[in-house]
Amino acid sequence: MMFLNTLGPLSWALLLIIPPAILALYFLKLRRQPLEVPSTYLWRRTIEDLHVNSLWQKLRQSILLFLQLLFIFLIIIACLRPGFSGSSLDGDRFIFLIDNSASMNATDVEDAADRLSAAKNHVADLIDQMKRGDVAMILSFSNRAKIVHQYTNDRRKLLAKLKAIEPTNRTSDISEALRVASGLANPGQSSFEEGDEMVAESKPATMYIFSDGQFPSVQDFSLGNLNPIYFPIGNPISSNLAIVAFSTQRNPERENQLQAYARIERYGDTAPTEVEASLYYNGDLLDVSRVSIPEDGAAGVQFDLGTLEAGKIKLELDVKDDFALDNVAYAAINPPRKAKVLVVTSGNEYLQFALATDEIEKISDVAIVDPTFLEGDQYKAESAIGAYDLVIYEQCAPETMPNANTLFIGMNPPSEGWSFGETANIPQIIDTTRSHPIMSFIDLGNVSIYEANAVNAPQGATTLIDSDIGSLFTIAPREGYEDAVLGFAFLAIEDGKSFYNTEWTKRLSFPVFVKNIVEYLGNIERGNTGTSIRPGAQFNYRTEAPMPEIHIKPPSGKERTIGRHGQNMFSFSETEMIGTYDVREGAANDARQHFSVNIFNSQESNIIPSNEIQTEWEVIEGKSQWSPVRKELWKLLIVFAIIVLIVEWYIYNRRVYL
Amino acid sequence: MPASTNKTELLSPELLAQLERLELVSRKIFRGRMKGERKSKRKGNSVEFADFRPYVHGDDLRFIDWNTYARLDKLFLKLFLEEEDLHFYTLIDASMSMDFGEPTKLQYAKQLAASLGYIGLCRADRVRIETLGTTVRDPGPVLRGRHNLYRMVEYLEGIEPGENISLLEGVKNFCIRNSGKGVLILITDLMDKTGYEAALRFLMAQQMDVYVIHTLSPVELKPEEQIKGDLKLVDCEDSDFAEITVSRPLLDRYKKTLASFIDGARTYCAKRGMVYTLANTETPVDQLVSTYLRQRGLVR
Numbered sequence: 001m002m003f004l005n006t007l008g009p010l011s012w013a014l015l016l017i018i019p020p021a022i023l024a025l026y027f028l029k030l031r032r033q034p035l036e037v038p039s040t041y042l043w044r045r046t047i048e049d050l051h052v053n054s055l056w057q058k059l060r061q062s063i064l065l066f067l068q069l070l071f072i073f074l075i076i077i078a079c080l081r082p083g084f085s086g087s088s089l090d091g092d093r094f095i096f097l098i099d100n101s102a103s104m105n106a107t108d109v110e111d112a113a114d115r116l117s118a119a120k121n122h123v124a125d126l127i128d129q130m131k132r133g134d135v136a137m138i139l140s141f142s143n144r145a146k147i148v149h150q151y152t153n154d155r156r157k158l159l160a161k162l163k164a165i166e167p168t169n170r171t172s173d174i175s176e177a178l179r180v181a182s183g184l185a186n187p188g189q190s191s192f193e194e195g196d197e198m199v200a201e202s203k204p205a206t207m208y209i210f211s212d213g214q215f216p217s218v219q220d221f222s223l224g225n226l227n228p229i230y231f232p233i234g235n236p237i238s239s240n241l242a243i244v245a246f247s248t249q250r251n252p253e254r255e256n257q258l259q260a261y262a263r264i265e266r267y268g269d270t271a272p273t274e275v276e277a278s279l280y281y282n283g284d285l286l287d288v289s290r291v292s293i294p295e296d297g298a299a300g301v302q303f304d305l306g307t308l309e310a311g312k313i314k315l316e317l318d319v320k321d322d323f324a325l326d327n328v329a330y331a332a333i334n335p336p337r338k339a340k341v342l343v344v345t346s347g348n349e350y351l352q353f354a355l356a357t358d359e360i361e362k363i364s365d366v367a368i369v370d371p372t373f374l375e376g377d378q379y380k381a382e383s384a385i386g387a388y389d390l391v392i393y394e395q396c397a398p399e400t401m402p403n404a405n406t407l408f409i410g411m412n413p414p415s416e417g418w419s420f421g422e423t424a425n426i427p428q429i430i431d432t433t434r435s436h437p438i439m440s441f442i443d444l445g446n447v448s449i450y451e452a453n454a455v456n457a458p459q460g461a462t463t464l465i466d467s468d469i470g471s472l473f474t475i476a477p478r479e480g481y482e483d484a485v486l487g488f489a490f491l492a493i494e495d496g497k498s499f500y501n502t503e504w505t506k507r508l509s510f511p512v513f514v515k516n517i518v519e520y521l522g523n524i525e526r527g528n529t530g531t532s533i534r535p536g537a538q539f540n541y542r543t544e545a546p547m548p549e550i551h552i553k554p555p556s557g558k559e560r561t562i563g564r565h566g567q568n569m570f571s572f573s574e575t576e577m578i579g580t581y582d583v584r585e586g587a588a589n590d591a592r593q594h595f596s597v598n599i600f601n602s603q604e605s606n607i608i609p610s611n612e613i614q615t616e617w618e619v620i621e622g623k624s625q626w627s628p629v630r631k632e633l634w635k636l637l638i639v640f641a642i643i644v645l646i647v648e649w650y651i652y653n654r655r656v657y658l
Numbered sequence: 659m660p661a662s663t664n665k666t667e668l669l670s671p672e673l674l675a676q677l678e679r680l681e682l683v684s685r686k687i688f689r690g691r692m693k694g695e696r697k698s699k700r701k702g703n704s705v706e707f708a709d710f711r712p713y714v715h716g717d718d719l720r721f722i723d724w725n726t727y728a729r730l731d732k733l734f735l736k737l738f739l740e741e742e743d744l745h746f747y748t749l750i751d752a753s754m755s756m757d758f759g760e761p762t763k764l765q766y767a768k769q770l771a772a773s774l775g776y777i778g779l780c781r782a783d784r785v786r787i788e789t790l791g792t793t794v795r796d797p798g799p800v801l802r803g804r805h806n807l808y809r810m811v812e813y814l815e816g817i818e819p820g821e822n823i824s825l826l827e828g829v830k831n832f833c834i835r836n837s838g839k840g841v842l843i844l845i846t847d848l849m850d851k852t853g854y855e856a857a858l859r860f861l862m863a864q865q866m867d868v869y870v871i872h873t874l875s876p877v878e879l880k881p882e883e884q885i886k887g888d889l890k891l892v893d894c895e896d897s898d899f900a901e902i903t904v905s906r907p908l909l910d911r912y913k914k915t916l917a918s919f920i921d922g923a924r925t926y927c928a929k930r931g932m933v934y935t936l937a938n939t940e941t942p943v944d945q946l947v948s949t950y951l952r953q954r955g956l957v958r
């Protein structure tokens with residue numbers, strides 16, 4: 001409510017004298033007119049009863065006074081010219097663009113719960129001002145545009161649809177919405193629905209944009225017939241702390257250790273410079289770290305997670321700022337993928353024993369076959385499509401190299417560049433490349449070898465075991481795979497009898513070696529961070545084995561079943577909600593994988609409203625204030641005053657007292 | 659509302675003609691003072707036989723029924739009913755409060771008294787008209803016979819408002835002066851701040867046939883027609899005042915009070931064997947006499 005003073009001091013003085021004057025007149029009027037009556041006997045008896053509730057009686061008697069005072073009060077208020085502030089509508093065709101991206105959830109606005117509500121209130125005000133014959137349409141946009149309602153002059157429908165606009169967690173991008181709006185306003189552009197007259201007759205339109213202006217500048221777009229008016233929504237002195245990145249990764253120094261890393265950004269001068277970040281693992285508090293954020297910028301925070309199993313982790317900032325959605329970030333540690341290992345051996349107890357440990361079983365599916373298997377069709381088909389991660393050939397070799405990592409034990413691979421040198425007896429091991437994952441934790445000091453060949457490898461190879469006769473163990477890349485070749489066998493056959501060529505198999509380092517082989521060449525990644533996508537983005541998932549369906553459980557808890565499209569491909573797009581989603585394959589009971597949905601967008605987290613919208617050729621300046629159009633109330637007040645006057649006249653004449 | 663001196667005739671010739679046919683009725687048979695046209699409780703000299711009574715010494719021998727003596731050999735006296743006149747009193751409340759209305763209540767009372775008086779005069783009753791202000795020293799005339807009409811009217815016209823004292827005092831004085839029995843018409847508005855009950859009790863003690871004619875003017879019966887606005891109502895008798903702002907609820911309340919006042923008076927009279935009649939001064943006197951009072955049994 002705003003008041004405009006319409007009278008000068010003298011007029012006001014005169015006007016304000018009136019109420020006391022009425023009161024004075026009323027008291028003067030109380031000198032009642034004397035009237036001689038036969039007897040006051042009955043009158044006395046009549047008014048005696050009334051004295052019991054004399055106060056009420058007095059009030060009733062002075063109703064005319066009250067009505068007169070009310071009348072003059074209304075006149076005084078009308079002279080103050082009260083009015084509501086409103087914004088004017090120019091033109092007769094309107095497009096309302098309402099931003100419902102994540103940043104519109106910020107609570108830095110007055111008189112509304114959040115920015116979106118404030119925007120909706122403004123639009124409702126404008127719709128109320130539409131005149132007969134005006135048409136308007138409503139578009140909402142986040143990272144994509146949505147026509148909330150087509151052009152109509154039905155204000156009730158527009159208001160109902162406006163009310164139904166829901167906030168989203170998506171990022172914002174106005175360009176699609178602008179293109180939709182411009183398609184409707186500029187001729188020569190396609191319509192959305194065939195036979196839609198409203199669209200067909202393209203006319204200039206006024207476009208009202210309600211947004212915080214935080215989106216990439218619009219490229220390759222011209223307004224044409226559109227007359228844009230931009231209302232920045234939000235408080236310029238709002239503050240926000242945001243997690244803009246959060247992921248887990250292996251400690252590069254210790255491969256089996258996990259680390260979580262987050263980046264925290266600070267927006268607005270009033271945002272705190274220090275914040276407590278709490279890390280939760282499967283809902284339990286794991287670690288807390290105090291992070292200082294420089295006045296203007298960002299800070300990183302790192303957590304050492306140790307050896308965590310698969311699970312969900314959540315990072316939460318303990319801060320109350322204007323935008324809460326980006327104070328939490330989610331990530332997931334996916335269970336290690338099981339490697340498919342094929343072992344082709346004619347029999348090696350130690351190798352089989354080492355492959356049967358719990359650790360290996362946890363990370364791989366091992367199949368042990370006879371060398372005759374190599375001639376079968378199944379092997380040929382499976383090795384061609386890459387069904388195995390690792391194939392171990394013990395003293396045998398396939399005809400062609402499989403589409404998999406390989407380990408050749410005491411055998412030369414059928415591949416270019418590989419060759420064995422002369423067989424030597426009891427070579428001396430000089431060194432092992434311990435920095436390589438395969439050789440980590442392996443001590444070969446207590447190992448001796450009876451017979452071995454030097455391994456000559458193609459270019460780019462790495463020697464893992466070096467000896468006086470040359471390399472005994474070499475690894476080399478091959479078209480995205482890696483081949484490792486061991487220049488000696490574990491079992492030697494001489495004179496028809498087999499015996500152990502080396503005592504390595506009896507040493508403690510052997511099972512470690514086998515595990516390293518399976519882990520490294522089996523492509524096992526521990527602490528695999530689940531993918532993180534933006535809200536509303538599509539999540540694509542590929543199963544290893546053919547599955548008819550997968551089940552995805554969003555944070556809201558209601559599991560959805562997704563049918564596949566293509567071979568083993570699944571896509572899921574109901575990812576509006578921020579949090580960690582569980583993916584369960586087929587009939588399996590446990591989640592196979594997790595993925596998380598996070599905003600992770602600096603532009604979205606920067607909630608300070610922008611004063612202008614940049615397009616490639618134009619700049620749309622924000623209106624700092626509503627156009628000063630007043631909705632006047634004085635006419636209403638005068639009408640009311642006249643009604644009061646009529647009522648007073650009626651009461652005076654009819655003596656009908658309420 | 660001061661009284662306008664109403665010079666209309668108290669009795670018009672048409673009214674007189676109408677009244678001549680009427681007769682005052684007493685519900686009780688009262689002893690009159692003079693021989694009149696009415697039966698009396700007293701045995702007397704009329705031609706109408708009443709009873710026999712054994713002869714005692716000193717009885718007038720002329721009334722002995724000799725035929726009975728011849729048959730029974732005992733002396734019996736033959737008794738006849740005495741025909742007597744009726745004592746007809748009219749008591750007019752001539753207080754200031756009666757001087758209101760159009761015609762004034764007093765004028766109306768005078769007219770009524772004249773009408774009833776004339777009926778009495780025609781039937782040779784003793785007609786006595788007094789006001790409540792009449793003192794022992796100045797009693798109203800006792801009239802008998804049609805020829806006294808002129809005197810009666812003259813006396814009535816001489817009555818001025820404001821003569822009397824309170825209703826109770828007036829009635830008391832009247833009762834002291836008139837111990838005789840008869841029919842009493844009390845024409846009053848009963849507007850006595852001390853209450854009318856004591857006064858009526860006095861009348862009851864007289865064992866008279868009492869008729870109370872409660873005269874009210876339209877100002878009292880329908881005040882909404884004349885009383886409007888913020889007023890200071892002044893009592894014309896004692897200058898007492900009541901400040902009122904006329905409103906619908908107030909008027910409703912007044913009507914309730916009035917109704918309970920009238921009803922109270924009616925009930926009070928009915929319980930004590932008096933006849934109560936409410937007379938609105940707007941009702942013509944001839945209609946009142948020939949209709950209402952006839953119904954009440956005062957005239958026939």
